[in-house]
Amino acid sequence: MFAFVLRRIGQSLFVMLVVAIIAFSMFRFVGDPVHNMVGQQTSMEDREKLREALGLNDPFYVQFYKFIKNAVKGDFGVSYRHGRPASEIIAERLPATLELSLVAVLFALCVGIPMGVYTGIKKDSILSKFFLTTSLIGVSMPVFLIGILMIWIFAVELHWLPPFGRGDVVELGKYWSTGFLTISGLKALILPAITLGLFQMTLIMRLVRSEMLEVLRTDYIKFARARGLKNSAIYFGHALKNTLLPVITITGLQIGTIIAFAIITETVFNWPGMGQLFIQAINNVDIPIMAAYLMLVSLIFVIINLIVDALYFWVDPRLKTGNVVARST
């Protein structure tokens, strides 16, 4: 187990290194950093001085070392557009994205698992077939289209929920603003969270369904029935528990996808999160923001992957003996 964990950490470090090289190259080769900082009137000598002061004439490896050193401290320089440190701007936008993603994941789990269990147990009922067909159509729809349809139906036609924005937020301390504590904040969360979580929900539903179908055929379920256990005890105590391993894997890995798709959802709903910031940064070629976002998102991905691997050992004690090859993804 130790060797396995060590290898995974090595892989994660490698991913971070590659991402750091990409982020660094963006700084160096996309546009001229000096040109992005100075005004039109700056003379060539001043530019050259600034270039020297910024260390842009140093050899490649020295610059890369400095970049890594600053990146570890969270320093990605000053945003070309906003004129403030990139990490500060991202930190401001982080709570909005994390709250949205959290609610989306909860929605996907709390609706997807029961639907999966239901369609697994009653696989021939009309409702199950309806769920499966709708989920197939849902998977084929682009996220932004689902968002627009939601806005059209629930905000424009029915006037039930706000079409965009985050509602009223409450500042918790210096770093966190939350929309959980106000009615308008909660109402504003509903549409974006469903849009963002819908795809994962259908995925989890299909996964739980196929695992349930498989587990319900096994001997120990027959034995549990023979013992005269109640149906609910069999389905939830015995069967569902054994379907959770792949659900954990997929949910964990999907959190990365959720963060990526948050870019889209945030743009559709004008949600002031870091995904929207990233799109604006791409449009304005604001490299510090792009680099900081890239590094942060990669870090989140890598940490999630590590946690998912660690969870395996916790959920499936058989793995601890080392006899079973870990189901790597």
Place this chain on the structure above:
Amino acid sequence: MKRFFESDLFYSFRKSPVTILAFLVTILIIVTATFANIFAPHNPFDLASLDLMNGSMPPAWYPDGSKEFLLGTDNQGRDVLSAILYGTRISLLVGAASVLFSMVIGIFLGLLSGYLGGTVDNIIMRCAEVQLTFPAILVALLVDGIFRGILPRDAHDNLAIYVMVFSIGLSSWVQFARTVRSSTLVEKSKEYVQAARVIGRTPIFIMIRHILPNVMSPVLVIATINLGLAIITEATLSFLGVGLPPTEPSLGTLIRVGNEFLLSGEWWVSILPGVALAALVLSVNLLGDWLRDALNPKLR
């Protein structure tokens, strides 16, 4: 031809009404979009034919709609139906070209990786793993963003289609490379490859003429499935405003532009291109799923 109609593939096609429907819808969309200049009732790019008096007209089934504009018009009097047909043409073009591009990269790297093995294999597969850590859409966004930085602003709009094909293609080569690599590993040790090596064929020749034809069928399945994905990715990027410009609108661009009128109740300008996009992607996906199952010997 007779052989085709008697094949298992055609049999499984005939037995699945959903697939036949998906096939018909796909053909309908491809034909009308390809010959958009014939089928479209108006030319949405001909500024002279636009009349502001026709602006913001609802679809024909509304009382104040007109038969001349079946699906209504946008605020500048552009016919929505024609815009959809022309937009679908661009969406299909970009989708197909980027799948082709990622297929070429994937096959090339997969063959190299599988046939040569060793360090080359290691490097290519490590790159693939790093890329797989990230969702394709993020990779495509990043590549697109980098291009925005490198190219001057006005050049970017003219090259937008190529940039799009390149970004989407680059974001999805991994699946092709992995599949080709694993099939190549199997084929490499077979006798015909050894025979070719013995008679002195060069590695390049063996890879392309001998191995490639034998690894193509899974590649074609992946390509069909990825076509739907590529169309979605293109539409998403265009919707986010970093894809194709309004001068060359794809379905995604149309939806983005129309989205501004959604809140004022003119739903048809954005929802109808969205329906077209969903119909296209759904039928392509259904075809892809069918092809995958039909070509999978385990499911027969």
